[in-house]
């Protein structure tokens with residue numbers, strides 16, 4: 194594929210089955226050139242399957258993929274010419290950093306002088322010039338990851354695919370590499386699809402998020418949109434609405450709803466679904482305040498975790514409902530306090546809509 198910049202990549206009802214089980218079920222997604230899209234979801238939701246279908250490593254069992262009106266899902270991986278960064282780096286151990294990065298250019302028979310210049314540019318971009326002659330085993334995890342990224346982008350491919358590229362790194366390196374990936378994307382503007390199960394990573398990197406669950410899209414939108422207006426209970430749970438309180442429905446209005454059982458006046462929130470007799474209120478820990486206010490309720494502090502400027506608190510209402518909240522003031526187990534939360538920060542979903550799976554803390 195000769196083009197480097199694309200205008201549009203279209204996935205139309207893309208499906209992939211494994212032995213009758215749909216790992217990816219009718220994915221519709223249109224990506225515009227230069228966009229950074231994150232595929233996000235819990236383990237087993239189909240993220241790698243989607244990426245491998247795009248790369249050509251897995252054939253589709255249904256649907257089509259078109260790149261600027263040219264159908265590509267029938268092409269071999271090398272004919273697509275996409276850059277790929279795997280979770281385990283997959284560097285060639287017997288080649289120096291410089292040779293690893295230049296490998297694709299040699300395969301593509303790029304003239305030597307040109308190839309050398311591009312490798313040096315890529316080395317500068319990922320800040321590895323001084324390590325160019327080392328072998329992968331002589332590098333730190335973060336440096337190896339940077340080689341993998343440089344190798345994927347040196348060809349300026351029409352599409353860069355990254356599958357959990359930071360999951361092997363420690364917390365500090367992850368943050369550094371996250372900034373690095375953002376900086377490289379801002380510099381080169383390559384269209385990028387990035388797989389992660391880490392919502393923070395997805396929010397901080399992507400122009401758009403695609404939330405998957407059991408192979409099906411739950412929501413597609415900007416980070417801000419998905420963060421503030423999760424489409425359903427699953428997305429809310431995944432995006433940090435850690436409190437999911439199932440309560441009886443008291444009174445329902447067009448936009449708001451009052452649930453029974455939290456505080457004397459009940460719990461008022463924003464209605465997001467048609468509701469039956471019971472509903473689930475989704476609330477972020479950080480949206481609770483310690484002190485009087487709307488939706489006030491008395492709680493007993495049970496568990497306190499020190500987190501620097503704030504404490505993460507688990508507390509229980511007198512009715513036995515567990516709440517997760519954050520507090521700037523020092524609290525201790527056994528303390529009795531009043532907590533409150535603005536109604537607009539309480540999202541109420543139908544109880545029968547799927548919950549976020551347990552494995553996503």
Ligand SMILES: Nc1ncnc2c1ncn2[C@@H]1O[C@H](COP(=O)(O)OP(=O)(O)OP(=O)(O)O)[C@@H](O)[C@H]1O
Nearest residue numbers: 211212216234235236237238239240241242243390
């Ligand atoms: N080669 C395969 N054979 C059979 N089933 C597979 C195969 N690859 C994936 N699956 C199944 O397809 C589903 C999606 O897998 P996939 O690897 O895409 O998940 P994922 O979202 O990348 O998960 P993780 O975050 O754990 O990497 C899973 O249920 C998985 O067991």
Ligand SMILES: [Mg+2]
Nearest residue numbers: 240241242356
């Ligand atoms: Mg995966």
